[in-house]
Amino acid sequence: MTLNKPWLAQYPAGVPKSIDPDKYNSIVELYEECFDRFRMHPMSICMGVTHTYDDIDKASLAVAAWLQAQDLPQGTVVALMMPNVPQYLPTMIGILRAGYACTPVNPLYTGRELRHQLNDSGAKVIFVVDNFAQALEQVIDETNIKRIVLSKMGDMMGLKGILVNTIIRQVKRLVPKYKLDDPKHEVTKFPDVLKKGRNLPFQKPKLSLDKTAFLQYTGGTTGLSKGTILTQRNIVAAAMQSEAWFRPITSEINEVYINLVMALPLYHIFASMLSMLGMRS
Template identity: 85%
Template sequence: MTVDKPWLAQYPENVPKTINPDQYESLIELYEECFNRFRMHPMTICMGVTHTYGDVDNASLAVAAWLQAQGLPKGSVVALMMPNVPQYLPTMIGILRAGYVCTPINPLYTGRELRHQLNDSGAQVIFVVDNFAQALEQVIEETNIKRIVLSKMGDMMGLKGILVNTVIRQVKRLVPKYNLNDPKYNVTKFPEVLKKGKNLPIQAPKTTLQQKAILQYTGGTTGLSKGAILTQRNVVAAAMQSEAWYRPVTSGINEVYINMVMALPLYHIFAFMLSLLGMRSGYTFILVPNPRDMPGFIKTLSKQPFHIFPAVNTLFKGLLDQPNFKDLDFSSLRITQAGGMAATEQTAARWLEVTGCPMVEGWGMTEGVAGGTANVITDRKFNGTIGIPVPSVDIIVIDENGERVGMHQ
């Protein structure tokens, strides 16, 4: 089927018409390229604690080695249920480097929702932060989970982590009581995984772009959440599409290390895709574990310059409604990316007035690794549309009978 592509005429000069994910043999190769290129560069900042690309590389290798030592069959599914904490990306990358498939889980899921995803995905191991262990305990007997890795929020924050864990548990009381101490649950603490994994051998699995990488569950807005199978090629392509689309702006700030605000939850396809885009270009992610804590979020933003700010409309609006948000320094902000839900003209206008940076909207879906359409990144005006197809995306419009309809230009 041939597709007319009138939108290509609107591409900025330095955005390619197509991308070629086949330049990589696997997603693992892309990750390892990033770790080698940016080894000493900060990859994540969370609550004032920085981890370099080298730190994340080492931690993910330890996770991978420990997982392989558990004797899981090839292609097994491992669940990941965490907010945006430093151990999230090393764990996810470690699962893939071990040769397994990762299924990210919304940590705010109820027991019923959690049980559905664990059973539907066939996950045998779960990495979970203890804030959400109670939900797991409610359903564990009704799942195939054979091993639990239990983590605390501050597990990769050194001495600061001890303080973080104490405040979360004793002061804010954010860890509901749970009891997973029974040996039958086969629980390992996350620091133990890192400690043991560092001394274990790792077998680099033979991986190809055709293999499954992520079992990503949809929003479930029209019924039960469904698992979209994303291959390594799907994921690599999405990273390359986004990087190409941002290039007209990011190429002008590459001398400065780019900081991306990561308040969107990493278990969501939008943030997952942005993490790959950022890694390919050596970005530093400013991790926000709880964006609902608006005063805490604004305090985090005040501590370092930020260049790229992706979020959903409700989050942008929530920040704008905080009186002291306007006092932040927005001089470094170059890209405000709206997605995940429709952005409103009113929020976009307020955002531009306060920050001086226009909001650019896009559209994507879980099955397409969040890549679909986007407005041209250099646009200075919000237009309320979802934009045009990004490189290597073809779109046709059909009517209710499945017949193609003409283009209105």
């Protein structure tokens, strides 16, 4: 039986009636295509500090190589608890490039909420900005987290980052005191991850569209937050659909480079997809 699709007649000119996610073997291939296409263009601008696609490519490879050196099984879930800072995208992409699944965490979570997501997702590693490390300290011994990567807000802002970190810690006092010095947690500083990762071998994993890319958690407004499994195919298809709908608009401006203002938190799936749309435009 052929399904009648009357809505297709309402599509604007230039919007295809279908997309083919099988064009890519993984979301990583889509990212790498963008790195090659826009290598010297700005990919992110935060507090006046610019990182090119090449910068993010190299940083994410360093994160991926460091993660692989931790001898984690393929498919291991890695938590990412950061606000919108320059290290968010290379960390997220690095997790995926290493062959692991990413579970983004709301950095404003209380200890109770954080404990639920970490345990429910089965995360073994967490990348966290130290502004929110106190919540992690409260529950770390009740989770399966074995490795912690601690980052400061200004870690990828060069000399400006020193000023940012000083103001945040000493002037505004936005970093509550925490203590995560138990050796069993294997705490590593984010700059050390980049430094070590750049000198470690990276083994490109075998990825496929049916593998889990994200464990995205709901807001928990009607009960316990629930983890949604998003496969590589889910993300690739969503990215291609967004691009298909915006392409008629972007093509009209003759390849002018488009920037998106990201006002939404990147841990939210909508913001994550917008970031991909910006990369593809």
